[in-house]
Amino acid sequence: MIIVKFLSIIFILLNIFIFENVQSQTITNFVSNPDISQLQYDQSYLRVISNVPQEISPNTTLHFEYVYDACVSCSYQLLVELNSTNTNYFIMPSTFGYKFNVSILNNGVNTRFMYLSFYQKFNEYGVYDLSVNISSVNKTTKLFHSVNILSKEYNPNIPIAVMFSILTAMAIVWPMILYLYKRSKRDSLEYQLISSVERENNKKKDRLKSLDVFRGFSITIMIFVNYGGGGYWFFNHSYWNGLTVADLVFPWFVFIMGIAMPLSFNAMERRGTTKLVIVQKLVRRSAILFALGLFINNGVNLQHWRILGVLQRFAISYLIVGLIMLFVPLWRFRPSPSDINLNIDQQQHVIAPLDFNIDPAQQQSINNNNNNNNNNNSSDKIYSGKNNSFINNYLADLAPYWIQWLVALLLLAGWFLLMFLVPVPGCPKGYLGPGGIGDNSLYPNCTGGAARLIDMKIFTNNHIFQSPTCQDIYKTSSYDPEGTVGYLTSIFICFIGVQAGRIILIYKSNRSRLIRWMVWSAVCCGIAAGLCGLSQNDGVIPINKNLWSPSFVFLMAGFGFFVLTIMFIVIDIKKIWNGSPFIYVGMNPITIYCGHEILGGYFPFSFSVEYQTHSLYLLSNCIGVGCWLLIAYLMFLNKVFINI
Structure with a gap:
């Protein structure tokens, strides 16, 4: 049974759409004889051939420049200057295509003439001869190019397509196996006893399974x-602007952390926990998270110990949002005369510090018996008066918290103020670009604008991340994607998550929850679309994970509301899926995350060969993540839950 579970877990990974093992996107040294077995994945051989020196003059040189497709608005880089018939073969990254500019250089007078521009895409393990020749047609001399493929190209998407096909088959077959097994056992006394116990346990539990699944899903993708x-x-992070699958998981986890906070705080309040004790727990957990992040960053070399990181971002976001919830007062509106019969807790609509009696609905237990919830009044009136106000009916999750929202929006405004008003030497004010060779090499030392400058002032270059994803493409120096300025927007998305959690607490019917989540999803995505102008690079505020730009945060929150809605329907309402295997990871998220970071370099969590292929790399990564899913499942079976 465990073996079958383990195999199914591995295959499930491919339903989800690296640092140290990501293939470098740089052109490497020349080789005289191409050997396919010496290539890594996403690499090809290229040789340049030309008749220009023979046709014109030995004193001429073919000047060959290129721009990598993934490098936006980059200046052209020199590929080769050819003054003979051909070059040796050199290794070219084949992930994206290239824009080439070719010109003839007269060495005697140092002038260029006869230009040629073209686009070319190379495929994995291909061997290419790129010919740029000169010819005369109708007394007109011009350059032209041609490409000769000397070796069969390989489609790099075949391995993942095969694995996805296996996953699809498993997703169909596995539920059928479970159904047939349960059907064969349903008449047995043991099965009936187990089923009755499970039903009783489900009635007692008020934990949202979809929240655990969403959390575990995010951690699983993060590990992969x-x-x-x-x-x-x-499956790697964006080089600068834009969005990939890898960019989703970090902000989603912060969003989920925000969802859990009002649920957790409400539970502590129901147990009679004082505010002082809650603050102590808040500070303690944040300190532990920050310390774990420092430990994972491996400060064995104190002079180059990176201070910031993923867990550090979790810690600060959790702490600040928790303090906002605890100490920023609520607005409590006065009841109308028709509501005079409401109980005393419902009449306390004055401005006062948060005492966890956030609203009357929070005096009720969180009810996840979705079949009963579906029978609730569709208007989902929160208070029990005959003539409930508009706020009571529709804005109870928002109106009392407008002061807290104001504080959160001020923090978001801080991002704009720092990024657009802090002067950065040698850079235009408000610069949000990658620097390096981006923007036609006008601002080579401006990576991230004010974000990097602030980190350099606080931590110095020795204590920030040295290998950002933009480095190979844009030829940049150090930059920390978990930098200080991004804490402001991560706090904001955490607070948006709090809004999702408050909707769970306040509204009893599934319909009310789902409608509000979808409205918030549409609003957040709409704001993101407005900020980025529906463009990857040309909007006012591009979607950028490296900067944690507001457009990125709003988009991730919008996606988060949408995924939460889908999972809530599938898992908690319709009960189509029990959340396995992600739910087990969601019950021990920090343990699994820290374990994968610490043991990632050990077998069986990873393995490699000298010349890596997509197939082996994918197999290694799937086995590694499958191991952690199995560990999470075994921890669940043994009732081992490690919380901080």
């Missing part, structure tokens, strides 16, 4: 990405 994602570019 960090282990390499099979070497596929869409």
Whole structure:
């Protein structure tokens, strides 16, 4: 049974759409004889051939420049200057295509003439001869190019397509096996006793399974990405602007953390926990998370110990949002005369510090018996008066918290103020680009604008991340994607998650929850679309994970509301899926995350060969993540739950 579970877990990973093992996107040294077995994944051989020196003059040189397709608005880089008939073969990354500019350079007078521009895409393991020749047609001399493929190309998407097909088959077969097994056992006394116990346990539990599944799903993708994602570019983080699968999981986890906070705080309040004790727990957990992040960053070399990181971002976001919920007062509106019969808790609509009696609905237990919820009044009136106000009926999750929202929006405004008003030497004010060779090499030392400057002032270059994803493409120096300025927007998305959690607490019917989540999803995505102008690079605020730009945060929150809605329907309402295997990871998220970071370099969590292929890389990553899913499942079976 465990073996079958383990195999199914591995295959499930491919339903989800690296640092140390991501293939470098740089052109490497020349070789005289191409050997396919010496290539890594996403690489090809290229040789340049030309008749220009013979046709014109030995004193001429073919000047060959290129721009990698993934490098937006980049200046052309020199590929080769050819003054003979051909070059040796050199290794070219084949993930994206190239734009080439070719010109003839007269060495005697140092002038260029006869230009040629074209686009070319090379495929994995291909061997190419790229010919750029000169010819005369109707007394007109011009350059032209041609490509000769000397070796069969390979489609790099075949391995993941095969694995996805296996996953699809397993997703169909596995439920059928479970159904047939249960059907064969349903008449047995043991099965009936187990089923009755499970039904009783489900009635007692008020834990949202969809929230655990969403959390575990995010952690699982994060592990898969960090282990390499099979070497596929869409499982790596964006080089600068834009969005990949890998960019989803970090903000989603912060969003989920925000969802859980009002649920957790409400539970503590129901147990009679004082505010002082809650603050102590808040500070303690944040300190532990920050310390774990420092430990994972491996400060064995104190002079180059990176201070910031993923868990550090979790810690600060959790702490600040918790303090906002605890100490920023609520607005409590006065009841109308028709509501005078409401109980005393429902009449306390004055401005006062948060005492966890956030609203009357929070005095009720969180009811996840969705069959009973479906019978509730569709208007979902929160208070029990005959003539409930508009706020009581529709804005009870928002209106009392407008002061807290104001504080959160001020933090978001802080991102704009820092990024657009802090002067950065040698850079235009408000610069949001990658620097390096981006923007035609006008701002080579401006990566991230004010975000990098602030990190450099606080931590110095020795204590920030040295290998950002933009480095190979844009030829940049150090930059920390978990930098200080991004904390402001991560706090904001955490607070948006709090809104999703408050909807769970306040509204009893599934219909009310789903409608509000979808409205919030549409609003957040709409704001993101407005900020980025529906463009990857040309909007006012591009979607950018490296900067944690507001457009990125709003888009991730919008996606988060949408995924939560789908999972809530499938798991908690319709009960089509029990959340396995992600639910087990969601019950021990920090343990699994820290374990994968610490043990990622050990077998069986990873393995490699000298010349890596997508197939082997994907197999290694799937086995590694499958191991952690199995560990999470075994921890669940043994009732081991490690919380901080």
